[in-house]
Amino acid sequence: MLWIVVSIAIIALSYWFLIRPLKYWSDQGVEQGNPVPIFGHSLGTIIHTQSFADMVQMVYNIAPGARYSGMYQFLIPTLVLKDPDLIKQITVKDFDSFLNHRSFIPEDVDPLWSKNLFSLTNQKWRDMRSTLSPAFTSSKMKYMFTLISESAEQFIDHFLKQKDNIITIEMKDTFTRFTNDVIANTAFGVKVNSVRERNNEFYLRGIEATDFRGFWQNLKFLVVITCPALFRVIIKKLNLQNPYLIANFQYLGVTFFPKQVSIFFRKLVKDNIANREKHGIVRPDMINLLLEARKNGFKHEEREQTLDTGFATVEESDIGKNGTVKQQITDEDITAQALLFFFGGFDSVSSLMCFMSYELGTNPDIQEKLRQEIDETLESCNGKLTYEALMKMKYMDMVISETLRLWPTAVAADRVCNKPYTIEPKNPAEKPIHLPKNSVVWLPIFAIHRDPEYFPEPNRFDPERFSDENKNNIKPYTYMPFGAGPRNCIGSRFALLETKALFFHILSKFEIVPVEKTEIPLQLNRKSFSMTAENGFWFGLKRRENNKE
Numbered sequence: 001m002l003w004i005v006v007s008i009a010i011i012a013l014s015y016w017f018l019i020r021p022l023k024y025w026s027d028q029g030v031e032q033g034n035p036v037p038i039f040g041h042s043l044g045t046i047i048h049t050q051s052f053a054d055m056v057q058m059v060y061n062i063a064p065g066a067r068y069s070g071m072y073q074f075l076i077p078t079l080v081l082k083d084p085d086l087i088k089q090i091t092v093k094d095f096d097s098f099l100n101h102r103s104f105i106p107e108d109v110d111p112l113w114s115k116n117l118f119s120l121t122n123q124k125w126r127d128m129r130s131t132l133s134p135a136f137t138s139s140k141m142k143y144m145f146t147l148i149s150e151s152a153e154q155f156i157d158h159f160l161k162q163k164d165n166i167i168t169i170e171m172k173d174t175f176t177r178f179t180n181d182v183i184a185n186t187a188f189g190v191k192v193n194s195v196r197e198r199n200n201e202f203y204l205r206g207i208e209a210t211d212f213r214g215f216w217q218n219l220k221f222l223v224v225i226t227c228p229a230l231f232r233v234i235i236k237k238l239n240l241q242n243p244y245l246i247a248n249f250q251y252l253g254v255t256f257f258p259k260q261v262s263i264f265f266r267k268l269v270k271d272n273i274a275n276r277e278k279h280g281i282v283r284p285d286m287i288n289l290l291l292e293a294r295k296n297g298f299k300h301e302e303r304e305q306t307l308d309t310g311f312a313t314v315e316e317s318d319i320g321k322n323g324t325v326k327q328q329i330t331d332e333d334i335t336a337q338a339l340l341f342f343f344g345g346f347d348s349v350s351s352l353m354c355f356m357s358y359e360l361g362t363n364p365d366i367q368e369k370l371r372q373e374i375d376e377t378l379e380s381c382n383g384k385l386t387y388e389a390l391m392k393m394k395y396m397d398m399v400i401s402e403t404l405r406l407w408p409t410a411v412a413a414d415r416v417c418n419k420p421y422t423i424e425p426k427n428p429a430e431k432p433i434h435l436p437k438n439s440v441v442w443l444p445i446f447a448i449h450r451d452p453e454y455f456p457e458p459n460r461f462d463p464e465r466f467s468d469e470n471k472n473n474i475k476p477y478t479y480m481p482f483g484a485g486p487r488n489c490i491g492s493r494f495a496l497l498e499t500k501a502l503f504f505h506i507l508s509k510f511e512i513v514p515v516e517k518t519e520i521p522l523q524l525n526r527k528s529f530s531m532t533a534e535n536g537f538w539f540g541l542k543r544r545e546n547n548k549e
Contacts (some may be wrong), residue, residue: 025070040072060447092487
C-alpha cells in the first residue's frame with residue numbers, strides 16, 4: 001500500500017513541477033508548440049541537434065500569422081514577439097515596463113559581470129547608460145578612428161609580408177586576433193599584435209572569456225540563465241556574504257567570467273589608470289573617456305556634424321542624450337564596462353567579419369563591386385584613408401547591412417517585465433495576455449530578419465535591399481541587428497566602424513576567395529552557443545594584381 005501512495009505522490013509532484021508549468025501559454029490561449037518536460041524548447045541546443053539560431057527560428061514558426069508565440073527556456077515561459085508594431089510598443093512606447101534584461105548572476109558572486117551596462121537594472125542602468133553614451137557618439141568614433149585604422153594596417157601588413165599568392169586562413173581565428181588588438185588598443189590602451197604574437201596573454205584571456213563551446217559549457221551557461229532562482233537560493237542558504245564562500249561558489253563555475261580572466265583585467269585597468277594619472281598620459285581611447293566622465297562628466301553632443309557610421313547604427317534614446325553622471329565611477333565600474341566592451345567586440349564583431357567574408361567570397365560579383373568602390377575611395381583621399389571617406393562609402397554600408405540582416409550576431413534579445421502588463425487583443429482570435437512582473441519576452445531577431453513577408457527571398461544575400469532606393473521601404477522593427485529601443489547595443493557605431501576599416505584595408509590589397517576547405521553552403525555550429533560555422537570559415541587571401549611582387 002505504501003508503494004502505491006509513494007508512486008502517486010511522485011507522479012503528482014512530477015506533474016506539478018515538470019508538466020504543469022509547460023501549460024502556462026496554452027492556458028492563456030497562446031500557441032506554444034510541443035515543449036519537452038524539464039527542457040522546454042531548449043533540448044535541441046543542449047544535445048547539439050540544433051543551433052541556437054535554429055531554435056529561435058523554430059519557436060518563431062510555431063504560430064504562423066500570429067503576433068506572438070509561447071516558448072519555454074527549460075521551465076521558464078517566454079513570449080516570442082513576432083509583430084513589428086508590438087515590438088515597438090514594448091521596446092519603445094512602453095519601455096518603462098520592460099526596462100531590463102534578465103539577470104542571472106548575483107552581484108556579489110561576479111561583480112565584473114553584474115556591474116556592466118548589459119547587466120545593470122533600473123536606475124543604475126539609466127545612470128550608467130547616460131554616463132557611457134557620450135563615449136559612443138559618431139564624433140568619438142572619429143576620435144578613435146586613427147587607432148582602429150592603424151590596427152587594420154598592422155593586420156594587413158602581416159599578410160603582405162608572406163610570399164604565397166593565396167594565403168589560406170581560418171577567418172574566425174584570424175579576425176578574433178584583429179578584434180582583440182583593436183579592443184586592447186582602443187579600450188585598454190595596450191598595443192599588441194596577435195597575428196604575430198599568437199600566444200600573448202591579452203588574446204589568450206579573450207579566448208578564455210568568450211569560450212562557450214562544448215556540452216558542459218553550454219549546459220552551465222543555459223542552466224545559469226534559465227534557473228537564476230536556484231542560485232539565489234544557494235547564495236542565501238550558504239550566506240555568500242562571506243568572501244571565502246563566494247570564492248568557493250566561483251570555483252563551482254557559476255561566475256560568468258573565469259577567475260583568472262577577472263584578475264587579469266582588474267590588474268590591467270588598475271595599473272593603466274595609475275600610470276595615466278601619474279604621467280599625465282592622454283590617449284584617444286575608452287579608458288580616457290571614462291576617466292574624463294569620472295573627473296568632469298561630459299554630455300551627449302546634441303548636434304553632431306560628424307558623418308554617422310551607417311544604416312544599421314542605432315539611435316540613442318533621450319536616456320543617453322539627456323542624462324548626466326549621477327554616480328561615482330569607480331575603477332571596478334571602468335573595468336566592468338571595458339570588459340563588456342571586450343566581450344562584445346572580441347566575439348560578436350569577429351563573427352560579423354567572418355560572415356561578411358563568407359558572403360563576399362561566395363559572391364564574387366558583389367566583392368568586385370565593393371573593391372571598385374574601395375579603389376575609387378582610396379584614389380579620392382590620395383592613398384590615405386580618412387574617417388569621412390570611409391563613412392561616405394555607400395556600397396560598403398549596403399554590404400555590411402545585408403550581412404547583419406542575414407547573420408545578425410544578436411540572434412535574439414530579451415526584456416523583462418518590471419510590473420504587471422497586459423497585451424490587449426488586436427485580432428479576432430486573440431485574448432488579452434496578462435504578463436505578471438518578471439515575465440520574459442523575446443525579440444527573435446534572426447527569424448524576423450529571414451521572414452519573407454519583410455525580406456523577399458530572405459536567404460539570398462542581396463546588398464541592394466539597402467540601396468538609397470530600397471532601404472526606406474524596410475518596415476520599422478523588422479531590422480534590428482543591434483536590438484531595439486533605449487536598451488539597444490551602445491557599441492553599434494564602433495562595430496560598424498571597425499568592420500568597415502578592416503575590409504577596406506583587406507580588399508585594397510587582396511581578394512577573398514574560396515579554397516579547398518571552404519564549406520559551401522555554410523552550416524551553423526550546433527555545439528556553440530554563439531553563431532559560428534560548423535567547421536570554421538576557411539578562405540584564401542589572394543593578392544590583387546597591383547600588389548603582386
